[in-house]
Amino acid sequence: MSDDDIQYPIYLDYQSTTPVDPRVMEAMQPYFSEIFGNAASKSHQHGHDALAGIEKARKQIAKAINAKPQEIVFTSGATEAINLAIKGMALSDRIKGNHFITVATEHKAVLDCFDWLKRQGFDTTILPVDSEGMLTVEDVVAAIRPETAMVAVMAANNEIGVLQPINEIGQACRERGIHFFTDATQALGKIPLDVQAGQVDLLCGSGHKVYGPKGIGMLYVRRSNPRVHLEPLIHGGGHEGGLRSGTLATPLIVGFGEAVELSCKGMKSESARLNELTQEMLKKLKASIPDLKLNGIADKRLPGNLNVSLGCVNAEALVAGLSSKVSISTGSACTSKEVLPSHVLDALGIDEEVLRSCIRISFGSCSSILSANHAMLAIADSYKRLSAFG
Ligand SMILES: *Cc1c(COP(=O)(O)O)cnc(C)c1O
Numbered sequence: 001m002s003d004d005d006i007q008y009p010i011y012l013d014y015q016s017t018t019p020v021d022p023r024v025m026e027a028m029q030p031y032f033s034e035i036f037g038n039a040a041s042k043s044h045q046h047g048h049d050a051l052a053g054i055e056k057a058r059k060q061i062a063k064a065i066n067a068k069p070q071e072i073v074f075t076s077g078a079t080e081a082i083n084l085a086i087k088g089m090a091l092s093d094r095i096k097g098n099h100f101i102t103v104a105t106e107h108k109a110v111l112d113c114f115d116w117l118k119r120q121g122f123d124t125t126i127l128p129v130d131s132e133g134m135l136t137v138e139d140v141v142a143a144i145r146p147e148t149a150m151v152a153v154m155a156a157n158n159e160i161g162v163l164q165p166i167n168e169i170g171q172a173c174r175e176r177g178i179h180f181f182t183d184a185t186q187a188l189g190k191i192p193l194d195v196q197a198g199q200v201d202l203l204c205g206s207g208h209k210v211y212g213p214k215g216i217g218m219l220y221v222r223r224s225n226p227r228v229h230l231e232p233l234i235h236g237g238g239h240e241g242g243l244r245s246g247t248l249a250t251p252l253i254v255g256f257g258e259a260v261e262l263s264c265k266g267m268k269s270e271s272a273r274l275n276e277l278t279q280e281m282l283k284k285l286k287a288s289i290p291d292l293k294l295n296g297i298a299d300k301r302l303p304g305n306l307n308v309s310l311g312c313v314n315a316e317a318l319v320a321g322l323s324s325k326v327s328i329s330t331g332s333a334c335t336s337k338e339v340l341p342s343h344v345l346d347a348l349g350i351d352e353e354v355l356r357s358c359i360r361i362s363f364g365s366c367s368s369i370l371s372a373n374h375a376m377l378a379i380a381d382s383y384k385r386l387s388a389f390g
Contacts, residue, residue, distance in 0.1 A: 003370070009327045010375045014304060014364030015158055015186060016329060020255065021211040021365070027258040028213065031251035039248045040239060050250045057257025061218055064260045065184075065203060066194040073219045073240045074253055078185040079109045081204035081219035084244065085181045086113040088230030089150050089202075090122060096177070097147030099123040103135050103164075104347035106154050107183055111343070123147070131349050132297035133162040137172050150179045155187035155203075159344040159360055160296030161305025163191065167198035174199035179228060185209055185217075189263025190271065190302055195220060201228045205260070207252060211365060212259030216252035219243075274303035274363050281361070281372050282306055288380035295345060295358060304363040307345075309354045313386045318379070319359060321386070325378040328361050 011019075031053055039054050041047025058069040075081045089095060100117055102110055104126050114124050125143045129135050140151055151173050155166050166182050173180040181202035184193055188205035195203060200220070207216040221243065222228045236245025263270075286292050291311025310318070315330040322328070330342070341355040350358070359379075363372065 003374070006371055006374050008325050009323060010325065010371050010378075011327045012361045012363060012367065012372075012375055013327050013329050014367075015161070015209070015302075015360065015362035017208045017214065018211045018364055019366070020213055021259060021262060023262060024212055024255045024259045028251045028255040031254050035250070037250075039250060040237065050248075053250055053254045054248055057253045060257035060261040061205070062220075064188065064193065064264045065220060066196050067203075067220050068223065070241070071220050071223050073221055073243045074248060074256075075204075075217045075219055075244055076215055076249075077217040078107075078183065078204045078206035078209075079217075080244075081206075081217045082107070082109040082183060083113055084219050084230060084233055085202040085204060086110065086150070086152065087116065087233055088243075089179060089181075089228075090117055090120065091231035091233075092229045093231070094229040095149050096179075097145075097149045099125070099145050099148045100150050100152070101125045101127065101140065101143050101148060102152040103127045103129060103154070105129050105133060105157055105160075105162075105344045106152065107158055107185070108343075110152055110154070110183055129347050133157065133160050133295070133344070133348055134297055134300070135164050135169075137165055137168040140169050141172050141176075144173075144176055144178060148176075148178050150181060152181040152183070154183040154185075155193065156184070156191065156302045157296070157344060158186050159342055160307045160348075161186070161302035161362075162296040163187070163300045163302065166200070167194075170198040170200050186302060189260050189267065192267070195222070201226075207256040207259060210256075210259045210263045212256045213252045216249055216256045218256070270365070271303035274367075277363050277367060277369060277372055278304055278306055280369070281363075281376050282308075284373070284376045285380065289383050293354075295348060295350065304367070306361040306363075308359060308361075309350065310357040310359065310383060311354070311387075313357050313383055315357050315359050318382050318386055322378055322382050326375045328359055328375075328379075330359055 035049045037046030037050035039051040058072045062069040170180045179201045184203050185206045189210040201222045203220040208214040232243050293309045295307040
């Protein structure tokens with residue numbers, strides 16, 4: 001590949017979404033046309049064929065997290081899975097108490113569900129993180145009360161990429177008989193996940209973050225030791241063990257299963273490649289931006305994530321000015337519509353002014369050294385121009 005082959009804008013926003021892997025497209029293709037049956041039609045071949053595709057995907061996803069296939073519930077995405085996990089627990093008549101715990105750096109879907117909990121009269125605790133974005137198992141244990149029903153801590157952060165000690169937290173919750181839910185949307189297919197080792201009761205993921213299609217997600221719901229009881233939010237034909245009614249999106253589910261399997265197969269080599277690329281690009285950026293600082297802990301983070309503050313330059317202006325050359329974001333896509341500074345960076349205690357200079361770069365499958373180099377040059381160039389004005 002030569003410089004002329006670079007396609008602009010260079011996409012460096014893989015934590016916002018990913019392109020569908022061509023092998024995933026190929027696996028999905030027949031399920032739009034030939035294999036179009038309704039998986040709930042038990043009486044004929046068309047239904048059986050669609051069901052076979054779905055059951056394969058269920059196995060592929062279960063294997064990726066060391067669960068049983070019947071513990072995977074398909075949803076429209078991670079947002080819906082998060083709503084089902086938290087609200088479904090709150091509305092269950094088997095709920096153990098009225099107190100829920102989570103962390104300030106969670107995805108908005110989790111935090112907004114916690115707002116809902118509060119409005120419904122539940123007690124909630126939102127734990128702070130340290131200046132590197134980390135939570136400890138001791139922090140969680142200290143917040144647990146006799147009436148705590150659930151602890152929700154994400155596996156990998158979507159803005160700063162930090163990895164929380166979910167296995168330790170899960171074990172501590174299990175010892176105390178409290179349900180543990182982890183939003184693993186950024187972690188699935190990127191880092192090893194094991195619901196047995198982590199004593200996880202509920203775990204969610206999404207197709208479009210792992211080179212699968214948009215509009216499909218899943219919730220792992222533990223069925224034994226202990227069985228988790230949720231109240232469904234969507235009622236109807238009783239699909240997905242009664243937990244999520246509605247005709248299953250066969251092509252999307254097949255694609256999601258394939259995407260997860262492929263990501264897990266390539267995990268070791270791809271994470272090594274992305275880690276190396278990320279380190280190299282961080283060095284490059286540091287060399288041209290003297291005030292640059294990495295946000296979030298350096299050694300426990302998702303491969304491919306770089307969230308940095310640039311000092312005095314306004315990130316919104318930088319990202320907008322760069323948009324013909326590089327696609328990156330300031331904070332997360334969900335909050336960048338508002339001009340409000342990211343709640344995640346705010347939770348790290350970063351100064352208001354510095355906070356407005358933060359950008360998130362996320363590398364992925366199509367990021368090469370060559371394209372990344374071009375992107376870093378463009379960012380450094382834009383920084384120079386803007387800081388000359390400042
Ligand atoms: C993207 C994301 C979500 C939302 O997923 P959708 O499938 O787009 O609804 C939730 N949590 C995290 C950590 C995410 O990165």
